[in-house]
Amino acid sequence: MASVKDVARLAGVSVATVSRVLNDSAPVTERTRERVLAAVAELGYRPNAVARSLRTDATGTIGLVIGDILNPFFTELARAAEDEARQRGYSVVIGNADERADLQDHYVRTLLERRVDGLLLCPTAEITSLVRDLVDDGLPLVFLDRTLPGLDVPTVRADGTAAIGALVAHLKGLGHRRVAFISGPALLSTGRERTDAFMVEMARHGLAVRPEYLESGDFQAASGRAATARLLDLPEPPEAIFAGDNLMALGALDEIRARGLAIPGDVALASYDDVPWFTHLDPPITAIAQPVRELGRRAVAALADRIAGGPVEPVELRARLVVRRSCGEPEREEGSGR
Amino acid sequence: MASVKDVARLAGVSVATVSRVLNDSAPVTERTRERVLAAVAELGYRPNAVARSLRTDATGTIGLVIGDILNPFFTELARAAEDEARQRGYSVVIGNADERADLQDHYVRTLLERRVDGLLLCPTAEITSLVRDLVDDGLPLVFLDRTLPGLDVPTVRADGTAAIGALVAHLKGLGHRRVAFISGPALLSTGRERTDAFMVEMARHGLAVRPEYLESGDFQAASGRAATARLLDLPEPPEAIFAGDNLMALGALDEIRARGLAIPGDVALASYDDVPWFTHLDPPITAIAQPVRELGRRAVAALADRIAGGPVEPVELRARLVVRRSCGEPEREEGSGR
DNA sequence: TTGTACGCGTTATCAC
DNA sequence: GTGATAACGCGTACAA
Numbered sequence: 001m002a003s004v005k006d007v008a009r010l011a012g013v014s015v016a017t018v019s020r021v022l023n024d025s026a027p028v029t030e031r032t033r034e035r036v037l038a039a040v041a042e043l044g045y046r047p048n049a050v051a052r053s054l055r056t057d058a059t060g061t062i063g064l065v066i067g068d069i070l071n072p073f074f075t076e077l078a079r080a081a082e083d084e085a086r087q088r089g090y091s092v093v094i095g096n097a098d099e100r101a102d103l104q105d106h107y108v109r110t111l112l113e114r115r116v117d118g119l120l121l122c123p124t125a126e127i128t129s130l131v132r133d134l135v136d137d138g139l140p141l142v143f144l145d146r147t148l149p150g151l152d153v154p155t156v157r158a159d160g161t162a163a164i165g166a167l168v169a170h171l172k173g174l175g176h177r178r179v180a181f182i183s184g185p186a187l188l189s190t191g192r193e194r195t196d197a198f199m200v201e202m203a204r205h206g207l208a209v210r211p212e213y214l215e216s217g218d219f220q221a222a223s224g225r226a227a228t229a230r231l232l233d234l235p236e237p238p239e240a241i242f243a244g245d246n247l248m249a250l251g252a253l254d255e256i257r258a259r260g261l262a263i264p265g266d267v268a269l270a271s272y273d274d275v276p277w278f279t280h281l282d283p284p285i286t287a288i289a290q291p292v293r294e295l296g297r298r299a300v301a302a303l304a305d306r307i308a309g310g311p312v313e314p315v316e317l318r319a320r321l322v323v324r325r326s327c328g329e330p331e332r333e334e335g336s337g338r
Numbered sequence: 339m340a341s342v343k344d345v346a347r348l349a350g351v352s353v354a355t356v357s358r359v360l361n362d363s364a365p366v367t368e369r370t371r372e373r374v375l376a377a378v379a380e381l382g383y384r385p386n387a388v389a390r391s392l393r394t395d396a397t398g399t400i401g402l403v404i405g406d407i408l409n410p411f412f413t414e415l416a417r418a419a420e421d422e423a424r425q426r427g428y429s430v431v432i433g434n435a436d437e438r439a440d441l442q443d444h445y446v447r448t449l450l451e452r453r454v455d456g457l458l459l460c461p462t463a464e465i466t467s468l469v470r471d472l473v474d475d476g477l478p479l480v481f482l483d484r485t486l487p488g489l490d491v492p493t494v495r496a497d498g499t500a501a502i503g504a505l506v507a508h509l510k511g512l513g514h515r516r517v518a519f520i521s522g523p524a525l526l527s528t529g530r531e532r533t534d535a536f537m538v539e540m541a542r543h544g545l546a547v548r549p550e551y552l553e554s555g556d557f558q559a560a561s562g563r564a565a566t567a568r569l570l571d572l573p574e575p576p577e578a579i580f581a582g583d584n585l586m587a588l589g590a591l592d593e594i595r596a597r598g599l600a601i602p603g604d605v606a607l608a609s610y611d612d613v614p615w616f617t618h619l620d621p622p623i624t625a626i627a628q629p630v631r632e633l634g635r636r637a638v639a640a641l642a643d644r645i646a647g648g649p650v651e652p653v654e655l656r657a658r659l660v661v662r663r664s665c666g667e668p669e670r671e672e673g674s675g676r
Numbered sequence: 677t678t679g680t681a682c683g684c685g686t687t688a689t690c691a692c
Numbered sequence: 693g694t695g696a697t698a699a700c701g702c703g704t705a706c707a708a
Contacts, residue, residue, distance in 0.1 A: 001475075003685055014695045019687060029693065044471065049451040050397065051685035053388045054700050061452075069417050079407050082434060091448055093431055096420060110429055113387040114399075133382060137339075253618055280591050282620050341701055352679045357703055364704095367677065389701035392684050 002043040011039035022047065053115065061091045062303060063111035064120040065104055067145075069096040071219070071247055072275045073292060074122070077145065080296025081120060088304055090117070099219065101126045108134065118303045123148045125187030140306040144299045147189040154312045156299040157190075158290040160272065160319040161197040167270055167288060167321050168201040171240050174328045176268055180213035180238035182227045182248050191219070194244050194272055213238050217248045224248025228255040232267070240268035240327060246275045249285065264328040274322055284324035291317050340381040349377035360385065391453065399429045400641060401449035402458040403442055405484075407434040409557070409585055410613045411630060412460070415483070418634025419458065426642055428455070437557065439464045446472065456641045461486045463525030478644040482637045485527040492650045494637040495528075496628040498610065498657040502535040505608055505626060505659050506543050509578050512666045514606055518551035518576035520565045520586050529557070532582050532610055551576050555586045562586025566593040570605070578606035578665060584613045587623065602666040612660055622662035629655045 004022075008015045013032055020026045021036040028036075039045070053059045064081055066074040082092045093116065095107025101124045108130055111119060118140035123131060127148045134141055135151055143155040171179055181198045184191030195214075202209050212234055217223030224243055228251065231238055243249035249271030256263060263269050263283060271278065274289035298315045306312045323329060346353045351370055358364045359374040366374075377383070391397045402419055404412040420430045431454065433445025439462045446468055449457060456478035461469060465486045472479055473489055481493040509517055519536045522529030533552075540547050550572055555561030562581055566589065569576055581587035587609030594601060601607050601621060609616065612627035636653045644650045661667060 004687095005685080015686085016688085016695060016697090017693085020694085023687080025687080027693065032693085044475070046447075046450050048392075048453060048685050049448075050388055050391045050453050051700090052687075054386075054392055054684090054702090055686045055688085057700075059388065069413065069420075075407065075413055079434065082407075086444075091431070091452075093429070096417065106424075109384075110387075112384050114429070115386060115388050137382070250615065250618060257618070257620070277588065277615050280588060280595070280619070282595070342703095343701080353702080354679060354704075355677085358678085361703080365677070370678085386701055389684090390703075392686090392700090393702045393704085395684075 001048075002045040003048065004045075006043055007036065007039045007045050010043060011035045057115075058117055059115050060089060061093055061114070061116045062118045062120060062300070062307075063093050063095060063107070063114075063116040064144075065095040065097055065107050065111070065122060067097055067099050067122045067124065068219075069094070069098075071245075073246060073273050073290070076292045077122075077296045080293040081144075081300050082296075084297040084300040088300065090300070090304070097122070097124055099124060101128055104128070105130045112139070118142070118307045120144050120299050120303055122146050125185055127151065140303060142299055142303045142306065142312070145190060145295065149189075154302055154306070154314045156295055156302055156315040158295060158317040158319045160194060160288055160290070161201075163288045163319040163321045164194065164197040164272075165201040165204070167242065167286075168198070168205050168207065170286070170321065170323060171242075171268065171270070171327060172205050172207060174268070176240040176327070177207060178213065178236070178238045179207060179209070179240045179242060180215065180231050181209070182224055182231075182241065182243045182252065183214065183216045184219045184244040184248075186216070188219070191216075191244065198242065217244065217251075219245045219247060221247045221251040221254070224251025225255045226251070228252040232256070232259060232261070238267065240264075240270065242270045242272070244272050246271055246273035246278075246287075249273075249287075253281070253285075263326050268327040270327055272319075278324070281326075283326045285326045286324045286329070287322050288319050289322045290319045339386075340383040341386065342383075344381055345374065345377045345383050348381060349373040395453075396455055397453050398427060399431055399452070399454045400456045400458060400638070400645075401431050401433060401445070401452075401454040402482075403433040403435055403445050403449070403460060405435055405437050405460045405462065406557070407432070407436075409583075411584060411611050411628070414630045415460075415634045418631040419482075419638050420634075422635040422638040426638065428638070428642070435460075435462055437462060439466055442466070443468045450477070456480070456645045458482050458637050458641055460484050463523055465489065478641060480637055480641045480644065480650070483528060483633065487527075492640060492644070492652045494633055494640055494653040496633060496655040496657045498532055498626055498628070499535040499539075501626045501657040501659045502532065502610075503539040503542070505580065505624075506536070506539040506545065508624070508659065508661060509580075509606065509608070509665060510543050510545060512606070514578040514665070515545060516551065516574070516576045517545065517547070517578045517580060518553065518569050519547070520562055520569075520579065520581045520590065521552065521554045522557045522582040522586075524554070526557075529554075529582065536580065555582065555589075557583045557585060559585045559589040559592070562589025563593045564589070566590040570594070570597060570599070576605065578602075578608065580608045580610070582610050584609055584611035584616075584625075587611075587625075591619070591623075601664050606665040608665055610657075616662070619664075621664045623664045624662045624667070625660050626657050627660045628657045 004015045004018045097104035147155045183195040215227035271287040274287040278285040342353045435442035485493045521533040553565035609625040612625040616623040
């Protein structure tokens with residue numbers, strides 16, 4: 001493949017001049033500029049980003065390690081991040097941790113070796129020594145969606161407390177008293193926070209939470225289904241089930257359907273995380289929607305600031321309740337959806 | 339960040355020896371090996387993949403340019419490709435063309451500049467000059483899911499003809515005669531092939547296709563919804579609608595629901611492309627499933643072969659019909675799902 | 677078994 | 693305005 005040298009030779013100038021033309025880093029005669037450009041076109045020259053990166057110590061690349069690429073939440077997050085990154089001239093290299101610490105570390109390692117300019121990380125539960133090193137090394141780092149305790153890293157996330165409060169009020173208003181929650185992993189900040197908020201809000205609304213109504217899963221569909229089975233097998237099953245993420249809600253849905261139960265007639269269902277197809281279910285699912293696209297954009301913006309050496313504030317957006325019809329809402333109360 | 343030089347100095351050896359230890363490219367005394375490894379650990383040395391790539395002229399990276407990252411088909415495809423690539427020691431850089439030729443070219447260009455070892459491309463409709471150059475340049479290239487006519491590039495894809503035939507037979511068996519098809523863009527090979535197969539199979543089964551029953555969309559939900567609206571507004575609407583991809587099926591579903599029509603009572607619905615949540619709809623959607631994960635794996639395998647300099651055969655897998663309950667199937671005919 | 681020295685393709689610093 | 697050249701970090705031919 002043609003290099004600057006070839007271009008220089010063909011244009012009858014030095015490599016320095018070629019570089020100057022290509023990056024217009026210094027004034028060049030119109031005549032030579034044309035000659036260089038002509039040579040570039042003739043040779044089909046493509047600058048070698050690898051060599052440039054070695055020289056400039058910047059790759060124009062940011063890493064994004066997400067929890068699970070099959071989870072629509074992360075997919076949309078990735079897309080939003082990529083849009084914003086492209087606009088800022090960055091490329092994004094995505095790593096899929098598949099909710100496993102070892103896979104997360106694998107990707108972090110290769111991203112480091114590839115010398116990404118910064119890293120967006122949705123950390124898995126465990127705080128690995130590699131992640132700790134990252135912080136110490138001073139690599140521009142921003143946590144996305146999830147936090148790790150005791151690490152001084154800016155985090156971009158959405159707070160769901162208010163929305164969960166709104167949901168609890170909504171359920172109570174609809175006459176539900178026995179509300180169950182399927183929480184995510186307690187090791188994940190998102191898992192913990194949603195559970196805490198649920199407990200607090202239930203108490204605040206004077207609703208008791210029986211211990212057997214507090215199930216827990218791993219943010220995957222299968223665990224949501226299993227938890228729902230246990231709940232429905234209870235001598236006195238809950239009137240409403242609130243799943244801690246969209247995949248567990250899917251599992252819950254399956255189990256309810258498999259038993260031939262009706263939503264919301266036999267049991268109400270609500271989900272943390274909204275996904276496009278919730279609108280298309282019958283009934284449409286009442287859910288708590290995170291501002292996913294803005295999360296992705298703001299995360300990239302924050303990282304870009306850190307890379308530029310500026311100070312970075314943590315970002316905390318707010319999730320909101322989207323009322324649909326899976327909790328026994330009267331016919332025309334449908335929310336705005338998305 | 340520490341380099342081989344630093345490691346060499348600390349270990350009291352030459353850079354060559356450090357390199358030898360790290361790649362065990364040549365025998366080294368156990369004693370020096372230990373010293374080097376100790377130095378590596380102490381300095382927290384991470385090899386610089388950028389420099390290595392410049393030297394070896396290989397990045398250990400493959401590019402994957404997909405049509406639309408929000409389409410579950412491509413998401414799953416990407417994940418499968420990534421799994422296979424990781425097992426083979428490659429990293430995948432994903433570019434999202436968003437079904438736009440200019441965005442596709444943008445990503446192809448940056449991937450080229452980053453010197454990916456090979457490229458997996460789901461080409462958009464138009465055959466751009468950049469893509470033509472790619473072929474001429476001899477960059478290891480494999481088309482995935484879609485082909486471009488007149489280009490000598492191995493393609494990994496799934497043929498849907500048999501499955502479409504099975505679907506037509508299935509619909510006919512269920513008593514449907516007026517079957518409509520919402521095709522994808524005729525410029526896309528996948529769009530064309532599905533339409534052709536539909537026409538051929540309808541004829542083969544002695545079913546006429548009225549011109550007004552042949553709608554076309556752009557593989558996005560909105561177009562599927564609009565096409566469905568036109569179909570349902572017909573003086574004599576079709577008894578069954580077959581959508582050319584999962585997103586257009588989603589749009590069709592919306593329009594049908596919005597009109598308060600019942601599936602399959604008022605109109606039957608089937609989709610090309612199966613997605614996990616089709617199972618969870620009521621009724622579950624009868625669909626044609628592509629072997630998505632195997633497509634991804636085989637594509638990476640083929641590309642790896644090309645990179646290694648071996649000959650590469652095109653791969654053609656088969657899609658299959660998954661019978662569920664959206665076409666008026668009797669209660670217990672449900673297929674195996676996925 | 678180990679060390680020295682060159683070159684990969686760029687950009688940047690210095691002269692001219 | 694332009695050209696020669698050093699340097700980025702690494703792998704490797706060649707020498708020792």
